Amino acid sequence: MPRPFTLFTGQWADLKLEEVARYASEWGYDGLEIAVSGEHLDAWRWDDDAYIAERLDILERHGLKLWAISNHLKGQAVCDDPIDFRHQAIVGSRVWGDGDPEGVRQRAAEELKNTARLARALGVETVVGFTGSRIWQYVAMFPPVPAHVIDAGYQDFADRWNPILDVFDECGVRFAHEVHPSEIAYDYWSTQRALKAIGHREAFGLNWDPSHMLWQGVDPVGFITDFSDRIYHVDCKDTRMRMGNGRAGILSSHLPWGDPHRGWDFVSAGRGDVPWEDCFRALTAIGYDGPISVEWEDAGMDRLVGAPEALRTLKQFDFAPGEQSFDAAFSKQT
Amino acid sequence: MPRPFTLFTGQWADLKLEEVARYASEWGYDGLEIAVSGEHLDAWRWDDDAYIAERLDILERHGLKLWAISNHLKGQAVCDDPIDFRHQAIVGSRVWGDGDPEGVRQRAAEELKNTARLARALGVETVVGFTGSRIWQYVAMFPPVPAHVIDAGYQDFADRWNPILDVFDECGVRFAHEVHPSEIAYDYWSTQRALKAIGHREAFGLNWDPSHMLWQGVDPVGFITDFSDRIYHVDCKDTRMRMGNGRAGILSSHLPWGDPHRGWDFVSAGRGDVPWEDCFRALTAIGYDGPISVEWEDAGMDRLVGAPEALRTLKQFDFAPGEQSFDAAFSKQT
Amino acid sequence: MPRPFTLFTGQWADLKLEEVARYASEWGYDGLEIAVSGEHLDAWRWDDDAYIAERLDILERHGLKLWAISNHLKGQAVCDDPIDFRHQAIVGSRVWGDGDPEGVRQRAAEELKNTARLARALGVETVVGFTGSRIWQYVAMFPPVPAHVIDAGYQDFADRWNPILDVFDECGVRFAHEVHPSEIAYDYWSTQRALKAIGHREAFGLNWDPSHMLWQGVDPVGFITDFSDRIYHVDCKDTRMRMGNGRAGILSSHLPWGDPHRGWDFVSAGRGDVPWEDCFRALTAIGYDGPISVEWEDAGMDRLVGAPEALRTLKQFDFAPGEQSFDAAFSKQT
Amino acid sequence: MPRPFTLFTGQWADLKLEEVARYASEWGYDGLEIAVSGEHLDAWRWDDDAYIAERLDILERHGLKLWAISNHLKGQAVCDDPIDFRHQAIVGSRVWGDGDPEGVRQRAAEELKNTARLARALGVETVVGFTGSRIWQYVAMFPPVPAHVIDAGYQDFADRWNPILDVFDECGVRFAHEVHPSEIAYDYWSTQRALKAIGHREAFGLNWDPSHMLWQGVDPVGFITDFSDRIYHVDCKDTRMRMGNGRAGILSSHLPWGDPHRGWDFVSAGRGDVPWEDCFRALTAIGYDGPISVEWEDAGMDRLVGAPEALRTLKQFDFAPGEQSFDAAFSKQT
Amino acid sequence: MPRPFTLFTGQWADLKLEEVARYASEWGYDGLEIAVSGEHLDAWRWDDDAYIAERLDILERHGLKLWAISNHLKGQAVCDDPIDFRHQAIVGSRVWGDGDPEGVRQRAAEELKNTARLARALGVETVVGFTGSRIWQYVAMFPPVPAHVIDAGYQDFADRWNPILDVFDECGVRFAHEVHPSEIAYDYWSTQRALKAIGHREAFGLNWDPSHMLWQGVDPVGFITDFSDRIYHVDCKDTRMRMGNGRAGILSSHLPWGDPHRGWDFVSAGRGDVPWEDCFRALTAIGYDGPISVEWEDAGMDRLVGAPEALRTLKQFDFAPGEQSFDAAFSKQT
């Protein structure tokens, strides 16, 4: 457009924010999409002015800006069922507490409210994250799942998120849900239904990340134009398809990331099959002028090599549109 | 070859076995693959000679034979985690009992042993079914799942099924696992690993059902030749793909069977995308001469119309191979 | 479902209605979709009770019924620009008159109003047809066409058809426009815009004919579900694609129907690439229970051979849906 | 059209002609394409009137006619290099003689001349067959093959076949070369070059058999229209592609026919991937009204089942074209 | 080869030639393909030596050369029917005159003759352009178009262009028609027929521009080799396909360039789906050593960014062929 490029810090939570900022700055990023994760951000300190100032100062020192923050991991726990060892590993001790599932869900919801407050304090209008889902576990639909169970899952999502979104509205902040397996909205039609469940309230929109759509066969370009009024944020991760040999399966056999027998894998942006050219043109067409955030993830590549490369690659697609129709020029006659 | 054709009774459990037998006989089937389900078969009565005789008599009266029986629903409960309302609906009150998960699993295992004994009593050598899985729920691999959890899932499968398979060995019966989502082996590489987990013991083989492979992108033809020594039984269900429009997703949005927005659906055999011609030729090539069992399932079609049609359609692919090479004939000169 | 099957008489206008009815009856059709064309139907005699009775009597004598009539040829002239020798050949002398373009358009519009009245007189609720278009001629968009010209084309369509549709409303009849090149709505997005231009008034819906969508790359199945409330009638014509050799072009080089160098051609239903199975299932899914009308057209086949064959072929896709979910049967346990 | 259907006797040479005729007649074939092979036909007896009468009598007794004869096996030896055990097995002792390669080639050429004379004696105008090739062995082009060697191969073909074709011209008979690997013309561009080598003389045309084109990626439909003036005969064999799994190779690993690991295989006509509908329409478009000969070959199917099935299947594509344009009917107005 | 690269000035007609030359020179272009359009070139001043010198001087000052000029817009009017507001906008007042269609056509023809004379004066041998077409408007073939109308369209083209081409012959200049919708030759078979209509006279050849072929499904590589003796000039424009989602149609719904709902769009060379690598190799194979002209058009990109990028991208495909066969080197032994 050109639009600002940010680095999502979620996959760099093993480093201090300061260090991530230094890298991002050196590589030419314009800002960070800071995760409420690890040492990077603490949502419960939203009303600690000194903390807020200190965090912002890190950015400023490295010439970086902030357009959005994220809280995927605690969002995951808001609706999830079951709550288990996987959540214990990602929600932090404050939300996990005694591990009672309903307690975990409620404390996670509380943290999401605080994340909205934190966003306001940091001066940003968008929180990116996950919703979790009570019904994701039934995705295979076998053993048989009655329709009312599915209905109740969408209702549960609405019941748990509406109070959170009320706080978002109070703060003038919007939540951008990342359409993703394991969540209430993970593909095209589940996104439609989730938006309907929540009454299409404006506080709830989408974080467009094409990597999860690609392997599901969902067109990320059409997604942009069809949900044009809900694209609140953009995360760029790439997926490389390896299907077609009759042995790799789309569900990937419980194999770890990077295993060559998988049917697909996440790769550094530009090395996969996401049609970035069409995606960026569609983002321009709907008028998206927010940040382009690189969510860097590639089990087969050193991140210190890949993260700056992804920035260079994606910038090639972020060009300014023309100012006039070419036919117009072509036909300028006297 | 020609091979015998049977009708799987699992989807007809709302009817009495007598009635299903009557239909199957009228439509020209050679036999039934009777499910230990509903009124059709009760595994716990394996040592009741009168019961066995009465069941066999039903078949005989309709000119049908028995090559295999199945017990998918209780097999599902052997390894599953969680055990919930979905299992309660399918395992029957005897196995469900008080619903304590571990108790359900153990009673299900007990019923599987009895199913082997029942098979022997009925004079058949194959039991078709499911295994369940402790790790299926983690198929999305997010929230992150450590490798040791996956390893433990395959070990749990071996630990629970080895004692069952010991009884199969005693009875001279083999278990044919249906490769299927929700189970320990659901695609190519998970089948390889499950077979390894169980030490490739001969009592454990596969029920080849292409419908679950097709939408996962697994080639059902190559599956036959690669696992040629493990194809113990054949179930024919068809899948119709509806992907490619960028909105239908491969995970199908929690939509019910028959919904036109799904990315794929089960349909009457011959109306989907299974390459039956190649599949039957491959079955002939590996020397499979067991029954071809029609597992009829199509949410958009009346089963009384579809089940006889599927038989007619599939028989077109079950032709005898030639007795000589044609080059040989071509070059017979004097 | 099963649904009634009719034969569209447009391509049989060289025969008397009586003769077409005899053929259709012998071949097993349930009725006719009679074209206001040739000797078949005269819209200007809508208020001639004897004429109406005589026409209906022909059907009755052959055991046929009437669900819809059509008037493609005069509909074409309502908006077309230019009006030329092609229209002269198809609109009949009454509408052609002195050939003055605007006069032709207005007389064509008048005949369309009479067609609504004729439908009411004949006891049917649907008139199938074309709209014509002032802007079709600019489809190549070169020489450059300003946006306001396109806008004006949709407006012209609304201006000319709203008065016609008023008469339809008075008569309790609906117009089913056939999405088709040369018309105002010829693909997905032009259909959306045409419906918007006309305010989505209920009198104006669609005649779903997949043959024109197929070669344009428009998915006829998604069209059914996306425009589910506008599918007022179904015409079945098939298209066979012959693209892919790098020489056949999608625009077909001004070659006549049947020329083997064309990129695609119309063929007898069932001999082309329309995914009839999916289409009929989608029609069932949206609850369409109107007639399935065979519009038979194949430059390479004798119509007396093809028309009965098309009926037999299409009936294979018109099966009744099941009455219950199969999972339900599968899981019926005690 | 309809056109006559014949059965090619080459793959039935282990049976007496009488027996093949009886089968063909029972199955509904209109005639035979008799191979100069086995007991079926002996080219060296072309001037033995009693022999000719006796052969024709066999056909007459079974109500069969003769449109063409073939001599693939001796044609193969005319240009081949090397001449080895494979030729010994197929050319018969008279042509093989002492096995000296050049002697075999010349005796094979002599038999081809006699085959033209035999055709005249039998009252047919077409001889189907192979040419052999001196350069086929170099198809891999490695070790490197200089251009002059390839040039010389085409010249050798011309040098050896022109004298044969002179006899064909004398007899008023045409040779229809089957485009086929191992021959001088085996794909599109080699056919163009072979025709050029022979000066496009009219005595030399093509036997269109799509099965060999399909796996090479040559479009059999475009072949018909591009070589429309050289399609002298039609042999229908089908090929089923099994590529796409990354392991089956297009060269098929020296595996025998019928092996499931092959990348493709010959199958009964209608069970493979030949686009018969388009092919027959193209044959009609170029005005081909000669015989449709079924060359039946399928290593996975009993020929007594397959040969009548192939006839039934192919006849579905042999329909009469319409007598008028449908637009014409559509627009017949008064 | 390397070949010279030029910038086509048609889409820069809003700028003065001087300014376009300055840009092109800075970006590294070798020359311009100047359009007889806007201020760039005036065909009616072909005999004004001072004008010619002044124009050539602009090029020389910027180190640019001239290999071809173009006159698309007036060529369009030579055969077009109807002549309307679209032509008024592009032909200039001198050709438009009073707007009488036949007068416009004749004045356009006159300008084309002058363009040949202008080419001679400028010292170039090639004029690129359009022909227009009387029958393009009938491309949909509905309402039905009799064959004689199509025939007459090709004859009209010959009648109007032969006198123009006579002048080209006199001037020693050749016309390179750009195969393009709206013209007499717009795809493969229409090009064949147009060449035949004009008797394949040498004065009439083709401007190969792959962008218009791509979306029609015409292979631009095969076009080069099949029409190798008629490729007089090369224009490089790219097309990006966006089909395949079932909603975008190949005719693009009258949507403007750049609209994300279109089925395809023109984009900066190298950002679309033209197989440039194969195209340039084919151009080398047929010995084309003329200019490679960048026709830059991309509704979603700033031309000042795109035009230099396109040059860089295309130059990567314009490499020198090797001087020897590699097999030769590989096998050089002693």
Place this chain on the structure above:
Amino acid sequence: MPRPFTLFTGQWADLKLEEVARYASEWGYDGLEIAVSGEHLDAWRWDDDAYIAERLDILERHGLKLWAISNHLKGQAVCDDPIDFRHQAIVGSRVWGDGDPEGVRQRAAEELKNTARLARALGVETVVGFTGSRIWQYVAMFPPVPAHVIDAGYQDFADRWNPILDVFDECGVRFAHEVHPSEIAYDYWSTQRALKAIGHREAFGLNWDPSHMLWQGVDPVGFITDFSDRIYHVDCKDTRMRMGNGRAGILSSHLPWGDPHRGWDFVSAGRGDVPWEDCFRALTAIGYDGPISVEWEDAGMDRLVGAPEALRTLKQFDFAPGEQSFDAAFSKQT
């Protein structure tokens, strides 16, 4: 990884080794894969210490290293039948001798043994090359080839190569056969069978060169993982597919390299259709850390331009893998 990059000297045998070394060094290669061909290396001087030192000195002077040597041309002659002018051109006068086929084969075998000794003397552990094949000539399988002939071909390979491999074992060197048409192992299943014929002895492995797999439809990525313990060396040549227009055939019509009518051609690495990204990731996954050798061959490009470009291109795929799982970082919480 990064891995060392070498230039294969086979296609540069017209230059002196010194000159090739100078080029390779200037372009940034790390070493050479020197062919026993031309002046580059003489296997019969393996025990001439001064010669060995002189050869190694050339490398050292240019800062290059040696990881493997190759001897394709003499390997070709070990099993080939027939032995003809093609071999005479490539094996050198010492091996050719009097040209008696069996003598040539035995002398070629002797040179291969010496090549192992030469490798040891040069300090490398891998010899890359071809095997030749007695049965390649029968790849078309027509005229019919009995199974025992094929069996004998694999046996002949084993009989001739086992003694050679014994010498390899003595020398501690491994032979890496390049899977390639004309050889005993040229695709997936023939590789499996060849390995079996030789008892999977460790001395015999594979030189993975994807260019020959690609056009045969063999997946080079799956080849790496399936034969992971046999990938002894990597040669990078690229293949560009040009199939799909219905005229280009996969066997390429005996057309020379570079002819635009061929169905595929070898091109500079990175300009073809080899999925290098997936290939390099698979090589990393199996732990291959040997040299990446560029076998440069492109009939349409100057090698002095292409060879350095190929190096630059391929290095983009040779990145270091990450050190940790990203999920791990993502979930690092406190």
